[in-house]
Amino acid sequence: MYNRMQFDLITLFPEFFDSPLRYGVVSRALLRGAVTVRTHDLRGYTSDRHQTTDDRPYGGGEGMVMKIEPLYRALADIAGAPERTLRAGAPDPAHVVLLSAQGRLFDQAMARRLAGHRQLVLICGRYEGVDERVAEHLADEEISIGNFVLTGGELAAAVLLDAVARLLPGVLGDAQSALNESFSLPDSSAAAPLDCPHFTRPPEFNGWPVPPVLLQGDHQAIRDWRARAAWDKTRRLRPDLCPASPDE
Numbered sequence: 001m002y003n004r005m006q007f008d009l010i011t012l013f014p015e016f017f018d019s020p021l022r023y024g025v026v027s028r029a030l031l032r033g034a035v036t037v038r039t040h041d042l043r044g045y046t047s048d049r050h051q052t053t054d055d056r057p058y059g060g061g062e063g064m065v066m067k068i069e070p071l072y073r074a075l076a077d078i079a080g081a082p083e084r085t086l087r088a089g090a091p092d093p094a095h096v097v098l099l100s101a102q103g104r105l106f107d108q109a110m111a112r113r114l115a116g117h118r119q120l121v122l123i124c125g126r127y128e129g130v131d132e133r134v135a136e137h138l139a140d141e142e143i144s145i146g147n148f149v150l151t152g153g154e155l156a157a158a159v160l161l162d163a164v165a166r167l168l169p170g171v172l173g174d175a176q177s178a179l180n181e182s183f184s185l186p187d188s189s190a191a192a193p194l195d196c197p198h199f200t201r202p203p204e205f206n207g208w209p210v211p212p213v214l215l216q217g218d219h220q221a222i223r224d225w226r227a228r229a230a231w232d233k234t235r236r237l238r239p240d241l242c243p244a245s246p247d248e
Contacts (some may be wrong), residue, residue, distance in 0.1 A: 002118045003169055007037045008078045008094070009157055010071065011124040012053060014039035020158040025172070029165045037161070038078075045073040054127050063128025071123060071134050079121050082138055094119040096139045098130060099153035099160070103142035106160060110143070114160070115167040122160065124153030193230035194238060 009017060017039055020026060029035040043051040047069070054064040075082035079094035087093045095117040104110070114120060123130070123139065135142050145156045166172055199210040213225045235242050 002116075004033060005035050005115070005117065005165070005168055006119045007035060007161055007165075008119065008121045009037065009039045009124065009154075009161075010042055010074050010078070010121065011039060011152075011154055011157070012042050012126055013124075013152070013154055014041050016154045017158065020161070024162070025166045026162055029168060029171045032170050034168045034171045035165050040074055040078060042070050042074060045070040045077070057128065061128070065128050066126055066130040066134075068131040068133050068138075071130070072138065075121065075138055079119070084137060084140055087140075092118055094121050095141075096121045096123065097160070098123045098125065098135050098139035098142045099144070099156040100125045100129060100135075100142055101144050101149045102129075102135075103144040105147070106143050106145045106156075106163070108163070111160070111163040112167060114164045120164070122153075122157040124157050126152045192241065193227075193234040194241070196226035196230040197233060 011017070017037070021030065021037055026035070026037070030037065042053050046052055052067070053070050054066050057063070057065045072082050075096060079087060079096060080090055081087045084096070087096075095114070097114075097120060099122060123134065143156075143160065145159050150156060199214060203210045203215060211225065211229075213221050231242070
């Protein structure tokens with residue numbers, strides 16, 4: 001994993017990222033020098049006076065499709081050789097991600113893998129989609145953040161950026177925070193519970209008490225309770241993450 005990562009965001013709305021970059025984990029990562037973020041207005045890579053970035057789909061159908069030419073020029077400018085096969089032969093190449101509803105589902109294991117790259121280029125799709133030749137020849141992978149459709153890829157890019165940035169060295173105040181939380185096992189195929197429930201002061205509010213074991217100072221008992229409570233919560237909220245007979 002590199003000590004510093006660069007994110008390049010290709011978008012029709014660079015100003016969208018003004019707020020996400022000002023707050024929270026990403027803001028701290030920028031201040032600490034763990035990441036750099038550059039936004040690139042796709043309209044700047046068009047060649048006509050109307051700055052056209054989309055066109056009607058071949059074969060008919062609803063909506064408009066983002067054109068390949070501006071994206072090709074943007075990747076050539078940002079990542080060097082735009083074709084995946086040419087870029088793969090370059091030393092320390094950029095990793096290009098197309099954000100779309102058709103991509104592989106993003107998860108914590110994927111975030112850890114992406115955190116190992118030096119440079120991530122995120123293409124924010126719009127309209128009905130992106131010319132399929134971008135996914136076939138220019139992007140290294142296509143990623144979706146969920147089984148739903150967004151108006152554009154900017155929200156998805158902000159989510160991915162946050163999830164990856166927090167895993168970089170020096171970003172979180174406590175390095176253990178990223179290890180002891182939901183989806184924290186390195187092997188995403190292994191059965192793992194969600195994070196355990198957490199409580200803080202006061203010890204009772206409105207008749208709702210904190211579990212007594214957390215107040216007694218017995219660290220082994222606390223660890224045992226948290227392990228059981230994590231599986232209980234997982235079975236209740238995310239049964240799909242539980243094995244048929246979990247070995248707790």
